[in-house]
Amino acid sequence: MLRSVLRASTTRLGVTGSRFCSSAADKLVITEVDDKTGYATVTLNRPPVNSLNLELLTAISETLDDLQNNKSRGMILTSSSKSVFSAGLDIMEMYKPKVDRMKEFWSTLQDVWFKLYGSPFPTVAAINGHSPAGGCLLSLCCEYRVMCQNYTIGLNETRLGIVAPTWFMASMRNAMSRRDAEMALTLGTLFTTDEALKVGLVDEVATSKEDAIAKATAFLDKFKKISPQARSMTKQALRSKDIMELEDNRTQDIDLFVYAVTQPKVQKGLEMYLEALKAKSAK
Numbered sequence: 001m002l003r004s005v006l007r008a009s010t011t012r013l014g015v016t017g018s019r020f021c022s023s024a025a026d027k028l029v030i031t032e033v034d035d036k037t038g039y040a041t042v043t044l045n046r047p048p049v050n051s052l053n054l055e056l057l058t059a060i061s062e063t064l065d066d067l068q069n070n071k072s073r074g075m076i077l078t079s080s081s082k083s084v085f086s087a088g089l090d091i092m093e094m095y096k097p098k099v100d101r102m103k104e105f106w107s108t109l110q111d112v113w114f115k116l117y118g119s120p121f122p123t124v125a126a127i128n129g130h131s132p133a134g135g136c137l138l139s140l141c142c143e144y145r146v147m148c149q150n151y152t153i154g155l156n157e158t159r160l161g162i163v164a165p166t167w168f169m170a171s172m173r174n175a176m177s178r179r180d181a182e183m184a185l186t187l188g189t190l191f192t193t194d195e196a197l198k199v200g201l202v203d204e205v206a207t208s209k210e211d212a213i214a215k216a217t218a219f220l221d222k223f224k225k226i227s228p229q230a231r232s233m234t235k236q237a238l239r240s241k242d243i244m245e246l247e248d249n250r251t252q253d254i255d256l257f258v259y260a261v262t263q264p265k266v267q268k269g270l271e272m273y274l275e276a277l278k279a280k281s282a283k
């Protein structure tokens with residue numbers, strides 16, 4: 001039984017007892033809290049492909065604040081799309097960018113990473129579609145990943161001629177062996193669901209979104225008898241080195257991002273990539 005929509009994008013909504021509040025479906029992020037379990041299902045809702053622009057990242061960041069302030073018991077991250085979890089960073093934020101917005105965009109992505117990777121509450125990604133690059137990063141920030149069959153996932157940045165930041169790499173290394181992470185990152189591998197399971201990039205395979213949510217719930221249930229404080233302190237201790245590394249280098253990381261992305265060669269690469277995407281979707 002779903003109790004309420006905690007927050008949809010930046011608008012706080014009331015308790016309804018039904019699945020959605022009236023306008024929730026129009027919002028960038030929809031949060032529903034289960035009455036019985038207290039788990040929040042957070043649904044990315046930016047059609048067509050949940051590409052992460054500044055506004056979507058801001059909505060995710062605010063949602064994570066809400067969950068923390070409400071002492072959430074657990075979060076399941078998923079997507080309203082039928083075939084895409086998230087297409088990663090919105091390439092339009094990087095192509096012919098305005099530097100001020102670009103800095104805010106990157107800083108907000110950093111915020112989301114800090115809040116999700118270091119969240120005190122347990123987190124699971126129910127990956128119900130393709131999950132390249134920044135989409136894969138969001139799932140890697142979670143503690144557990146359940147992925148539906150016949151999709152692809154990975155940090156494919158090198159295929160775009162760009163270098164994933166060290167905190168993207170650290171997130172992948174946290175889930176997979178160092179060797180497999182090195183191969184995946186240097187090749188920019190997009191794994192099929194079954195391949196991702198083999199290398200430990202995902203933890204379980206699901207037959208449908210409903211099955212993914214059920215498996216995600218079963219994972220969260222494992223913590224029922226564990227002290228939440230002991231749990232979160234353990235998680236944060238294990239992740240603290242990665243977190244402190246970015247905390248100590250936030251400004252340099254933003255400057256590096258701006259420098260890297262504004263290089264003419266990278267801009268040309270992004271232009272060609274966008275053209276290829278548009279040509280494909282026009283077919």
Ligand SMILES: CCCC/C=C\CC(=O)SCCNC(=O)CCNC(=O)[C@H](O)C(C)(C)COP(=O)(O)OP(=O)(O)OC[C@H]1O[C@@H](n2cnc3c(N)ncnc32)[C@H](O)[C@@H]1OP(=O)(O)O
Nearest residue numbers: 049051087088089090091092130132133134260277278281
């Ligand atoms: C120093 C910098 C470090 C960090 C750098 C990068 C990290 C990133 O996240 S970069 C983004 C990487 N993302 C990708 O490589 C994924 C690209 N997209 C796809 O492969 C497919 O769209 C996807 C498999 C996700 C879904 O396929 P379809 O369901 O077939 O959809 P379409 O391909 O038809 O796309 C629909 C529509 O969306 C536009 N689109 C797709 N992805 C993006 C994106 N990441 N950013 C912006 N726009 C995107 C696509 O062009 C289509 O647009 P229209 O032609 O206008 O309909």
